[in-house]
Amino acid sequence: MRALLLEQQDDQTLARVKDINSDQLPDGDVTVDVNWSSINYKDALAITGKGKIVRNFPMVPGIDFAGTVRQSRDDRFKEGQSVVLTGWGVGENHWGGLAEQARVSGEWLVPLPNGLDERKAMILGTAGFTAMLCVMALEEGGVHPDDGDILVTGASGGVGSTAVAILAALGYHVTAISGRESNTDYLKALGAKEVLSRDGYLEAPRPLEKQLWAGAVDTVGDTMLARVLAQMNYNGTVAACGLAGGYHLPTTVMPFILRNVRLQGVDSVHTPLHRRQTAWERLAGILPDSFYQQATQEITLEQAPATAAALLDNKVTGRTLVKIR
Ligand code: NDP
Numbered sequence: 001m002r003a004l005l006l007e008q009q010d011d012q013t014l015a016r017v018k019d020i021n022s023d024q025l026p027d028g029d030v031t032v033d034v035n036w037s038s039i040n041y042k043d044a045l046a047i048t049g050k051g052k053i054v055r056n057f058p059m060v061p062g063i064d065f066a067g068t069v070r071q072s073r074d075d076r077f078k079e080g081q082s083v084v085l086t087g088w089g090v091g092e093n094h095w096g097g098l099a100e101q102a103r104v105s106g107e108w109l110v111p112l113p114n115g116l117d118e119r120k121a122m123i124l125g126t127a128g129f130t131a132m133l134c135v136m137a138l139e140e141g142g143v144h145p146d147d148g149d150i151l152v153t154g155a156s157g158g159v160g161s162t163a164v165a166i167l168a169a170l171g172y173h174v175t176a177i178s179g180r181e182s183n184t185d186y187l188k189a190l191g192a193k194e195v196l197s198r199d200g201y202l203e204a205p206r207p208l209e210k211q212l213w214a215g216a217v218d219t220v221g222d223t224m225l226a227r228v229l230a231q232m233n234y235n236g237t238v239a240a241c242g243l244a245g246g247y248h249l250p251t252t253v254m255p256f257i258l259r260n261v262r263l264q265g266v267d268s269v270h271t272p273l274h275r276r277q278t279a280w281e282r283l284a285g286i287l288p289d290s291f292y293q294q295a296t297q298e299i300t301l302e303q304a305p306a307t308a309a310a311l312l313d314n315k316v317t318g319r320t321l322v323k324i325r
Contacts (some may be wrong), residue, residue: 003099004304006047008057013049015061015305026095028103029074032083034067036122037097039299039307039320040158041244046091047308053092063090064126065097065324066118074106082112084280086126087269098304100324110276115284123296123319124283127158130268131217132279134159134239135166137264138215141237145171148214148233152176153201153224154244155192156183161318163217165190165291166283175213177201177224183317189294198224205230207254215239222246229255229263241266296321 005018025031045051046061054061064086069077077083088108090096095103112121138150150167154160155176167174168191176187179198187195205227212231218224219242228238229251240263255261271279295318299307303322310316 001100002301003060003095004047004062004301006049006054006057006059006061013047013054015047015308017301020099022101025101025103028105029072030069030077030083030106030109031071031101031103032065032067032085032109033070034065034097034100034102034324035118036067037062037065037322037324038122038125038127038158039304039311039316039322040064040126041242041311042126043091043098044308044311047305048312050312056093059091060095060099060102061091062097062099062102062322063087063092064122065102066112066121067102067324068118070101072106077106077109077111082118083109084112084118084121085109086129087271089269098301098322098324107273110273110280113277113281113284116280119321120292121280122321123292124162125158125319126268127319128162128283129276129279130241130266131159131162131166132283133266133268133271133275134163134217134241135170136279136282137239137266138217138237141215141262141264142235143215143237145173149173149175149212151213151216151228152192152219153216153228154219154242155187155195156180156317157219157244158319159219159242160217161187161190161295163219164192165295166286167217168192169286169288172215179314180317186294186317190291201227203227204250207252208258211259218242220245222248223250225249226251229261232259232261234259235261237262237264239264239266241268295319298323
């Protein structure tokens, strides 16, 4: 079987496509023929070695995949069934999806819901799943479409693009923030009503600013998130899932204690099974077919290392789908 293998040499991470024996796959009760994987921000950090994502080498990266069950010792999964996997440390400390086969615990797999095929599931991937969790966090915070505008930061990225599309499809008025003016038309086609420049959000905010947003999905962190918090409407909710701009949060308590603002963290790696299924079922029904054409580029396994580097250089828009077979 072919796999993208990460190895370490002189403290450098080397990423090469190699032929490996499937006997080398890690323990697990379900073996999956992987048909599609994708390149997420975390994959890019792992493949380039620019983030301390992988600690044990050799490692097959790929934090998500969709494929067909090849063998199963778990009663819930039958040979030939389509499944999707995101998170659980797969592609970080357990061999992942950038390979023709993966062997994993049945606990980590979600059967594909009606309305999604394997390719669509990986156009969504971890990014789309996380975007859905963020939208669910806004809903649980009580944010309704008629409450006001919703802001999405890092909007051209995988999570951001999908969040824009989901929110627009649900009837929210979406404003996107992007560092790339060239992506304005793309973001409007996905459903953003306005696109703001990132520049205005990189300076430290005052503790409270003019109230602009009923809800926000933040994929960037740091000063951007601090500024978003300072601009939230009374009773607004921010779903924070990312650190594309940094992991600090230079804010004050003012938005929380004077405007009743809620900051909800979102983790996709250890989301419990029931919530995972809910998120995938909702994803299957919300997005128009046009989303799957607009928001993706398709690459081969061999192209994954170059795409990972480009993603960290902020040169990739939307989602990158990896065709494994
Ligand atoms: P992408 O690289 O696809 O998107 C990130 C986007 O953020 C870019 O496209 C860019 O959008 C913007 N951006 C990049 N660098 C900066 C910067 N220095 N300052 C401000 N904005 C910047 O990544 P993903 O969409 O895959 O992931 C986004 C974030 O969410 C990552 O930090 C990732 O680790 C995190 N994440 C977290 C998950 C969780 O479970 N909590 C799951 C999945 C992702 P633009 O050019 O439009 O400004």
